[in-house]
Amino acid sequence: MIFHKTTLQDACLIEPEKRGDERGFFARTFCTDEFAAQGLITTYVQQNTSFSRHKGTLRGLHFQRGAAAEAKLIRCLSGTILDVIVDLRGASPTYLKSEAFELSADNRHHLYVPPGFAHSFQTLTDDVEVSYLVSSPYTPAAEGGLRYDDPLLALNWPLPVTVISDKDAQWPYLQSDAEPVF
Structure with missing residues (x-):
């Protein structure tokens, strides 16, 4: 695996290192030792899939607070997303x-x-499936979210939002003087 640092502290993009022949290719997508060497969380307790x-379609911005805060390892299995x-x-x-x-x-x-x-994605194609591992089980009481169109975040979504859940459309806006979530 090739680990690419991002502009955000502690986040990284992981590129599978393919070994191929006439059959196709093989690549590892997770290795405890390699993740640990990068300082990444290596224990995941749940795997989720969304279609x-x-x-x-826009999902998020989601997060969990406190002891339920979770690391996520996200992969798009079909189609394309902007994460x-x-x-x-x-x-x-x-x-x-x-x-x-x-x-x-x-x-x-x-x-x-x-x-x-906080994590969110927008589908750039029809029929998108996303799978992700999480390091903490979903805890409804710890759930939080932010508005996808929050002016303080100034996120640039590539497409008009065509589908969004009522819950995601109603998350609060950040307040410039609010205490940090974490």
Whole structure:
């Protein structure tokens, strides 16, 4: 695996290192030793899958607070997404900064999102399936979110938002004087 640092502290894009022949290729997508050597979380307790029918669907920005804060390892299995993460850790030098990554079935990249980040994605094609490992079980009481159109974040979504859940459309806006979430 090839680990690419991002502009956000502790997040990284992971590119599978393919070994190919006439059959196709083989690549590792997770290795405890290699993740540990990069300082990444290596224990995952849950795997989730989402399927979105329509291009322009937006999911997120989601996070979990406190002991339920989770690292995520995200991969797009079919179609293409723009995956966006926001650093919500008050002590981080990249606090409230965001970065976007194109993940697709074609590029097979993974995105490692550390605890203390909000996560969202928009589908760039129809019929998108995304799979992700999480380091903490889903805890409804610890759930939080941010508005995808929050002016303080100034996120640039490539497509109009065509489908969004009521819950995601109603997350609160950040307040410039609010205490950090983490």
